[in-house]
Amino acid sequence: MKKSKIVEGAYEARDFFKDLGGKKRHLYFVAAPIYDEKGEIVAAIETLQDVSKEKEMEVSLTEHAETLRNELEENISLRERIEDLSNYLQSILDSSPDRVFNVSSNGIINYMNKDLENGDGFISHHVKGKHYMEVVAPEIMDITLAKWEDVKRGIYTPYEVQVNSRDGSKRTLLMTPCPVKGTDSYLYVQRDITEFKNLERKFYESQKLAAVGQLAAGIAHEIRNPLSSIKMSLQILEKRMRPSGNDSKRFKIAQREIDHLEKLVNDILIFAKPSEPQKEPSNIKRILEHALAMVEKSVSDKEIHVRTRFEENIPPIEVDPAMLEQSFINVYLNAIDAMEAKGELCISAKLIDDGVKSVLVEVEDDGCGIDEEDMPHLFNPFFTRKKYGAGLGLTQVKKNIDLHQGVLKILSKKGKGTTVMVTLPIEQKRVNGESSHL
Known part of the structure; x- marks a missing residue:
């Protein structure tokens, strides 16, 4: 029992009865003293109220509040996990050497994982929310438009474009489109393959040079021996004939041309079989x-x-x-x-x-x-x-x-x-x- 907050000087109490009149009941008691003219207690008045429904409602509200609190905590935890996952995925995209675009079916650029630089195929650094035709560089406009039409027809073939850098050099970009599942948008992955193309070109050049070198070396070997015989025969003839005047000049010209051919053969052989540098x-x-x-x-x-x-x-x-x-x-x-x-x-x-x-x-x-x-x-x-x-x-x-x-x-x-x-x-x-x- 405790002092009542409702009736001054009164006391109140609450109690639960498992079986009162055949039912479980919550009762609320209030007892207040009655004073005479001298201020002395001469009697008391007591009220009894059945508050079972209010108690049931209170319990129900408490349980509901607890449920809401638990759901709120779960939602907060879920949101934190979603944010962590989103940050993790964004970190992966940011760390990728490739540039990733999300383009809606009407050509609007919705997302881009990293800032643009000069030579990325766009005329503006701010492309989000814009139609791709507004920002694509002029030198790749035609192929971009043609490939966009292919994408809308369900043809997702990777393609290469060449763009101009600020320093005037050319850069080769590989564009790979694909649909985003469950949406009407498309994903474009842009990869700079300039170095790869340079290496590819150098590889094919080296293959070509190797083939040319082998062919040239074979021809040079076939020429070298007859050339040596011609040179030796010419020297013997010059000694025997002892030419003079124009004949002597012709011998000198022939010897000079043979020397030139010998140098040419030697150059070809050196080219065909280069030695490793002795550093x-x-x-x-x-x-x-x-x-x-x-x-x-x-x-x-x-x-x-x-x-x-x-x-x-x-x-x-x-x-x-x-x-x-x-x-x-x-x-x-x-x-x-x-x-x-x-x-x-x-x-x-x-x-x-x-x-x-x-x-x-x-x-x-x-x-x-x-x-x-x-x-x-x-x-x-x-x-x-x-x-x-x-x-x-x-x-x-x-x-x-x-x-x-x-x-x-x-x-x-x-x-x-x-x-x-x-x-x-x-x-x-x-x-x-x-x-x-x-």
Whole structure:
């Protein structure tokens, strides 16, 4: 029993009876004193109320509240798990090297897993909520539209597009569409396969070069022995006949042409069976100077002015000095052939650091330059514009530089001269050679 909160001075109590009148009952008692004029208790009044229904309702509400609380806790826990799963899936998408788009059936881009960059095939960095036709780059508009029509017809064939980067280079993107189950939208996965395509191209080029090399080597072997016999016979005939005048000149011309053919055969055999570089710590300045000494007569004949500029702090690099020397001889001879008399040849070497410490060698001439349409073919075997030569010089130079994990670039403009740039890493790292024009 406790003091009543309803009646002042009264007391109240609640009790439960398992069997009262044949029923379970909850009763509520209130007892209040009656006072006389002197303020003394002379009697009491007591009320009894059956509150079974109210108690049942209270229990029911308590149970319902407990149920709601449990459901709320379960919903909160479920929401947390859903958020964790969503964050986990988003983390997977963010970590993917591929870009993922969700496009509705009416062409609206609903989702993209990472920000766009220049060269991703779009003209805007903000594409969510926009129709793809508003933001696709012009150079891939036609193929994108055609493939979108295929997708709407249920044809989900991966396709490649080439897009322009900010630096002017081309990038190849593989686009893979597929439907999203249970919706009327589509998923596009965009993968940059530029490096893969470059490797693929290099692989096929190497296969082609290997086949050409084997064929050329076979022909060269067949030519070498008869050529040696012709040369020997010509020398014997010259000694016996002792020709003079025009006949002597003809013998000299024939011998010179045989020497040229022998060099051509040797070049083909070297190209067909390249040797692995025998690397050792070498002084790049000494290699460049030795190569220059080997072309001294050609320089002198044309009165070429040679300027050299070598940094003094270049450390020794692990290279095959003989292989590199032959490569630079070829580069020098090409430069000399391209120049008129009294031209200028500039040779420099310096340290650079573009993430990899390297030595940059530049050979610059002020000769006739190279036609723009010839630039993509400079490293192709047997490609040449010279009257004499096998067209293997630059091919062999590039192969040698690649064997040293270097980069060979050629910058040229018709009538303005040519610059050959050779980068040789001090820290070994695989890189690719390429050519470009100014």
